[in-house]
Amino acid sequence: MTLTKVSEFVRPRNLTEAFSLLEEKKARIIAGGIDVILFPTPAERLIDITALPLSGIEGGEEGVSIGATTTMTELLESPVLRGYLNGAVCEMLRQVASPLQRNLATVGGSLMIGHPWSDLITLFLVIGADVTYFDGEEHEVPIDRFYAENIHRRRVILTGINFPAVRRGTAAAFIKFSRTAFDIALLNCAALVETADGRCTAARIAVGGTPRRAKLLVRAAAELAGKPLSEEVVVQAARAAQDEAEVGDDIRASADYRRELVGVGVYRVLSRIRERLEGSA
Amino acid sequence: MKIAVKINDVQREFSITPGETLLELLRREGYKGVKKGCETGDCGACAVLLDGRAVNSCLVLAAKVDGHTVVTVEGLEKNGELAPLQEAFLDTGAVQCGYCTPGMLIAATDLLAHNPDPSEEEIKEAISGNLCRCTGYVKQVEAIKLAVQRMRGGEDA
Ligand SMILES: Cc1cc2nc3c(=O)[nH]c(=O)nc-3n(C[C@H](O)[C@H](O)[C@H](O)COP(=O)(O)OP(=O)(O)OC[C@H]3O[C@@H](n4cnc5c(N)ncnc54)[C@H](O)[C@@H]3O)c2cc1C
Ligand code: FES
Numbered sequence A: 001m002t003l004t005k006v007s008e009f010v011r012p013r014n015l016t017e018a019f020s021l022l023e024e025k026k027a028r029i030i031a032g033g034i035d036v037i038l039f040p041t042p043a044e045r046l047i048d049i050t051a052l053p054l055s056g057i058e059g060g061e062e063g064v065s066i067g068a069t070t071t072m073t074e075l076l077e078s079p080v081l082r083g084y085l086n087g088a089v090c091e092m093l094r095q096v097a098s099p100l101q102r103n104l105a106t107v108g109g110s111l112m113i114g115h116p117w118s119d120l121i122t123l124f125l126v127i128g129a130d131v132t133y134f135d136g137e138e139h140e141v142p143i144d145r146f147y148a149e150n151i152h153r154r155r156v157i158l159t160g161i162n163f164p165a166v167r168r169g170t171a172a173a174f175i176k177f178s179r180t181a182f183d184i185a186l187l188n189c190a191a192l193v194e195t196a197d198g199r200c201t202a203a204r205i206a207v208g209g210t211p212r213r214a215k216l217l218v219r220a221a222a223e224l225a226g227k228p229l230s231e232e233v234v235v236q237a238a239r240a241a242q243d244e245a246e247v248g249d250d251i252r253a254s255a256d257y258r259r260e261l262v263g264v265g266v267y268r269v270l271s272r273i274r275e276r277l278e279g280s281a
Numbered sequence B: 001m002k003i004a005v006k007i008n009d010v011q012r013e014f015s016i017t018p019g020e021t022l023l024e025l026l027r028r029e030g031y032k033g034v035k036k037g038c039e040t041g042d043c044g045a046c047a048v049l050l051d052g053r054a055v056n057s058c059l060v061l062a063a064k065v066d067g068h069t070v071v072t073v074e075g076l077e078k079n080g081e082l083a084p085l086q087e088a089f090l091d092t093g094a095v096q097c098g099y100c101t102p103g104m105l106i107a108a109t110d111l112l113a114h115n116p117d118p119s120e121e122e123i124k125e126a127i128s129g130n131l132c133r134c135t136g137y138v139k140q141v142e143a144i145k146l147a148v149q150r151m152r153g154g155e156d157a
């Protein structure tokens, strides 16, 4: 549908110019443009940042940097991400929308709109990603702080996302529950576990689409500390996650159903991580 | 504002309003093979190739394609000959009312350009953003498999 409020479409040549254009009047950044079209605002000026050098994927096991305007398809097809953290990022992205949207959708757009059911946010929380943004100066903040402080609601330009180095004995997994693969999540779950000598040395678990935005489940993750990732420990952590997660009702699912899903989801991601750790040992 | 776009191998210029979508522009300019369904990215009937990748034209602003390349279903045939995918859709009976067909063909064209030997799973994933209310998707999947076979040099199954 035509965005009737929009009277100007500009392509700045650099980040500083883009930011000053954003400050001047009712302006909005446009990347893939999906949500700019589906969720219109009173913005009169659209600032297309896709011609800026903000796209690309670099790195490997030692950490990965992704530019804000990189599309989900580019991420899925990247050998770097296939090799990072047992391909967990690709495992998640294959379940996001369909190729028709993934060819447009950018990682920056997805993080800035911050949909509560976002599959990216849930996984990026357990990866411990850092978000970089520009507001006249460059900043880098952990993704949980990025949302806790509502930085995505401020007038900033997200420039990229960084994933940390992966130690040996680390694995991650993601799961999305939805009516069809194409549909938005009823709930999603991700976990990352670091182990040394067969015991968990660090773990993060997150659930999203609760129907609120994804959060880390700190107590559930603490259940794993210092223990071997046995069936019994996985079951305990899944129970703890059910107690800890704040779930609610919306048009997609009831709170009761979601609470069940938290238990099943956390059990499955941790079991998958267990298999992956055994497979790589 | 003015934009320059290469559409179906022809370089063209259009006057547009900065807030209109590529879907609206294309249909106004007579590319009626691009179908208007939901306008929310859910049905895939409006799919076109943008720089070689299948996208929902209802989710793209016309202003964004300035300087880029677009292919609609009208551009799939070459010198009056249907593309192998189009032939295969006809031969398999994958077209009923036909409303979803242009979008399916575009999605499948992107798939085969990047993955010439897809598995059945990969074919299903490629058209997962294209709704069809007539068929049960079985014929479309068969059609794409047939096109793959023919393009790889084998004949009918
Ligand atoms: C049919 C459909 C199915 C979907 N399914 C899923 C799904 O299963 N899982 C899932 O997680 N998501 C899903 N999505 C959501 C999709 O992931 C987002 O719509 C998409 O990622 C947005 O990216 P974009 O580049 O198009 O954003 P845009 O529309 O360009 O931007 C989104 C917002 O962020 C702002 N913005 C964009 N880039 C920047 C930047 N670099 N700095 C500052 N501000 C910026 C814009 O101003 C806008 O407000 C679905 C969407 C559709 C239409
Ligand atoms: S009209 Fe574009 S996806 Fe339905």
Ligand code: FES
Pocket: B094, B095, B096, B097, B098, B099, B100, B101, B131, B132, B133, B134, B135
């Ligand atoms: S053939 Fe009618 S919608 Fe697909």
